Amino acid sequence: MKVTIIDDSKVMRAIVKRTLRQAGFTDVDVVEACDGEEGLQVIQATTPDLVLCDWNMPKMTGIELLEQLRTAGNRVRFGFVTSEGSEEMRQKAKDAGASFLIAKPFKPEDFRESIDKAMAA
């Protein structure tokens, strides 16, 4: 599975990668990006199976990135991994076409459950 991880924190990208492994996703080819703008380029260039994206980032936020992708007709499976998990944000993410929103701090089981559901859809 090809996964793009987008977060402006290098430490958080490392934690997301580790959590993917702990959740049992061991055969994963990860490409990283540090903001929405770079993420957009990476997604267009590598056509991942799944995008795991932060919400608050400089240059282009996660929700702006998702909206741009959907406007351009890109249907890649997209999940947020973010520090905010309010109902309002979950609804906004869903309305924009996200498969899930995982709030930090998270556990490997959160990844397993959300990603399995998204990949099966």
Add this chain to the structure above:
Amino acid sequence: MSDVIPLKDWASATSGSMEEFAIGALGLEDFSITTADAVAEAADCGGYIPILTERESVQIGLAADLASCRKLSRLLLVLEDSEPDPPLSEIRDAMGEIANVIAGAIKTRVGNLRTGLEIQLGLPFFVHGRIAPVAGLADAIVRFEAAGICCDIHVMHLPHRESSKAA
């Protein structure tokens, strides 16, 4: 327009969020969360993040000495004892990310107190030194201590001018 959230509610949300973070992200069971009158003298760096509502600005700062920042970063990264300390750039990054996650949890908790209140988080940043509250700005300090770590979470609260007049 909703009322200003009292500082004590921001401080209470901060304590709860730190506890959640210590257990959920740092994997700690043995720690203490108390209040303090002033930020520890030794706390000379840390991660900060602004929170904004329509009526007030709040700055959340995790102030600690470099040794505590290093230990917090090691816990966040789940480094083994045999692994070297992360470089300073990653310690800065980790402290900003810890501030970010705690602020996200604070936002959820405070949002539960006021239905419909719009709360926005800024981007986290790392400071060498300390952000001190300006005169007239109310503040509270939540002290987190665990396994050789002492970290003061500084909550600085500034109601917007119109809100102060109305209050």
